[in-house]
Amino acid sequence: MFSLVSNSVEETVTLGRELGKRLLPGDFIALIGDLGSGKTHFVQGVAAGDDVPPEICVTSPSYTLLNEYSGRIPLYHFDLYRLHGDGDIQDLGFEDYFYGDGVCLVEWAERLDQELPEENLKIVFSQLDETSRKIDFYCQGPRYEKIVGELFSERGKSV
Numbered sequence: 001m002f003s004l005v006s007n008s009v010e011e012t013v014t015l016g017r018e019l020g021k022r023l024l025p026g027d028f029i030a031l032i033g034d035l036g037s038g039k040t041h042f043v044q045g046v047a048a049g050d051d052v053p054p055e056i057c058v059t060s061p062s063y064t065l066l067n068e069y070s071g072r073i074p075l076y077h078f079d080l081y082r083l084h085g086d087g088d089i090q091d092l093g094f095e096d097y098f099y100g101d102g103v104c105l106v107e108w109a110e111r112l113d114q115e116l117p118e119e120n121l122k123i124v125f126s127q128l129d130e131t132s133r134k135i136d137f138y139c140q141g142p143r144y145e146k147i148v149g150e151l152f153s154e155r156g157k158s159v
Helices: 009-020 039-049 086-092 142-155
Strands: 002-006 028-033 066-069 075-079 103-107 120-127 133-140
Touching: 002 009, 002 142, 009 039, 009 133, 009 142, 028 039, 039 075, 039 103, 039 120, 120 142, 133 142
Parallel strands: 028 103, 028 120, 075 103
Antiparallel strands: 002 133, 066 075, 120 133
16 A cells, blocks of 8 residues: 645645556546545546646536546546445446546445456545545556556655
8 A cells, every 4th residue: 555645635636647647548546535535636637647638627527427538548537426336337337438448537436346347546535634635545456556656656755
């Protein structure tokens, strides 16, 4: 596990941007945390790192469940807050995206259960106070260990 503390929205967005530059088609990022913990700000940074045009407003798809963005590679941003488990996921056909040609960023990924890809990067956001967030990275697979290791090495953070 890799951990850090972000002390502002800007730091969270910058962290997302740094990760977004490293992502490749087929990558799956599971985002977990309470409402207001920084998940959507992080996704905004990932979108910037993926070269989604800055004039595109990146928002949480709470009511549409999925927003698609065109960048260097397709970016699929899911918000599963309103779903209740694998049955809902299977009915909607989201697993086709999970193994497709783009990057999947899934807010409330803990609701996936059996549909969570075996290899993934799980990022857990915990609110410490009004502006600070603890962000924990759990790597499932060598690809994620490599990119998160590079990310932390570049940032000069300890493991």
